[in-house]
Amino acid sequence: MAVVNRRGAQRIRNGHPWVFRSDLERAPAVAAGFVRVEEYTGAPLGFALWSPQSEISLRHVSADASRAPDAAWWHEQLRTAIARRAPLATESNAYRLVHGEGDGLPSLVVDRYGDALVVQLLSAGVNAWTETIVASLQELTGCTGILARNDPAARDREGLPREVRLLHGDVPRVIEVVEHGVRYLAAPWDGQKTGAFLDQRENRVLIGSLARGRALDCFAYHGSFALHLADRAEHVTAVDISAPALARVHEHAQRNGLTNIEPVEGDAFDVLRAWYREGRRFDTIVVDPPAFAKNRNAIEGALRGYKDINLQAMRLLAPGGLLFTASCSFHLSRGLFFEMLQEASADSGRRFALRAITGQPLDHPELITVPETGYLKGALLEAMG
Structure with a gap:
């Protein structure tokens, strides 16, 4: 049994699951679980x-003291989470x-990529239930393979090894994602995150539906934004x-039969400055x-970087043009993000109208009592002149 102090108990009652080591009155003398x-x-x-071994000693999961979580509990919780994503199945074959x-x-x-799943078990407590979780996922999804991308640094703080290993069946090195009609390849074994940036799916669709004229995708990576832009834009860089x-x-x-995308290699900061001068x-x-x-x-330096790149983009935007800008930095709050955009707009000497504020999609729920669940914020701006 774990006994927590007043601060730890209040944190749980306020809806936040984390209890830190400093808030333990008595630590359990048992293995992780x-x-x-x-x-x-x-x-x-x-x-x-x-x-x-973690600084986050406890992660609260249930207020029901009469029922200890077991395999059936895991199955119920996973089934509920998966059911929430049902509407996404008609839009994409890849989602969280x-x-x-x-x-x-x-x-x-x-994360789901077609018939394969990629999991991350980021604490010692959840890692102890790996076999049970894998068995339930197999039954609930009918997946052909499950890959553990247990390579984030968070596992170091849990006393767990970083590793990438197959837990069930077979998971290909690359998997085709179909996202609102756009096709691209995910790399579950060694790609970014669990293979692709699934959290920007709706934002890609948003700006893709509004794109026109000459479009620019900065920090394009594998081009998922560019692919959506290319459907309506005349030319995409x-x-x-x-x-x-x-x-x-x-x-x-x-793969998408597109001939209007031009890849350009270079540092986005330098490239945009050069193009403005031109x-x-x-x-x-x-x-x-x-x-x-x-x-x-790193917030102070990050704000300088975000302001700089957004300022360059604002200067390059034609009158009436649209800028979609985002940050995936958890430590950069929404307030700081919009203050940065205000300062960049002021320095550009131009007026920008806020057309939309975006956050995380249905499959990346952000709980208002758990700020750590939210990290992605975005804005759609229109150049007024």
Whole structure:
């Protein structure tokens, strides 16, 4: 049994599942897995996943003190999470089935790519239930393979090894994703995240439906935004610093029968500055950089980077043009994100209207009591002159 102090108990009652080591009055003398939790007063708090070596010692999962979570509990929770994604099956064959704390299953991520699943077990507590989770996923989804992408740094803090290994069946090195009619390849074994950036799916569709004229995709990676832009834009320029990534952009364009995408290799900051000096303009621009703020200490530098690249994009946008810009940095709050955009707009000397504010899609639920479940924020801006 774990006994928590007043602060830890209040955190649970306020809807946040994490209890830190400093809030433990008594730590369980058992291996990682589920443990009963009580307040220091003796009041029952239900059950939590226990991680002996982690700073986040407990991840609360159930307030029902009368039922210890077991294989049947896992099956019920997974079935509920998967059912929430039912509407997505008609739009794409790739989406998230379990979003950790957002689905009440802390530290567990499950992504679907066609008939294959990719999982991440990011705490010692959830890792102890690997076999049970895999068995339930097989039964609930009928998948042909399950791959563990257990390579995030979070596992270091849990005393767990980083590894990529097959848990069931077969998972191909590349899998074709069909997303609202657009086709691209995901790389579950060694691609970004679990194989692709599934969280931007709806944002790609949004800006793709509005694209026109000459379009620019900054930090294009494998071109998933560019592919959606190309359906309506006359010409799309996809900028990325990685030549191998741009080779995949070319391959994806061919896969979709598109001839209006031009890959350009270079640092987006330098390229956009050079094009501004040359007088180039674009009617539609996407700015979707990698996370500049990896931790709280990096926020100041990250804000300079975000402001700089958005300022360059604003300068390149033609009158009446649209800019979709996003940040996937959890440590950069929505407030700071929009303050940055205000400053960039002011420095550009132009007026921009806010046309839409975007967040995370249905399969990446953000809980208002658990800020750590939310990281993606975006804005659609129109140049007013």
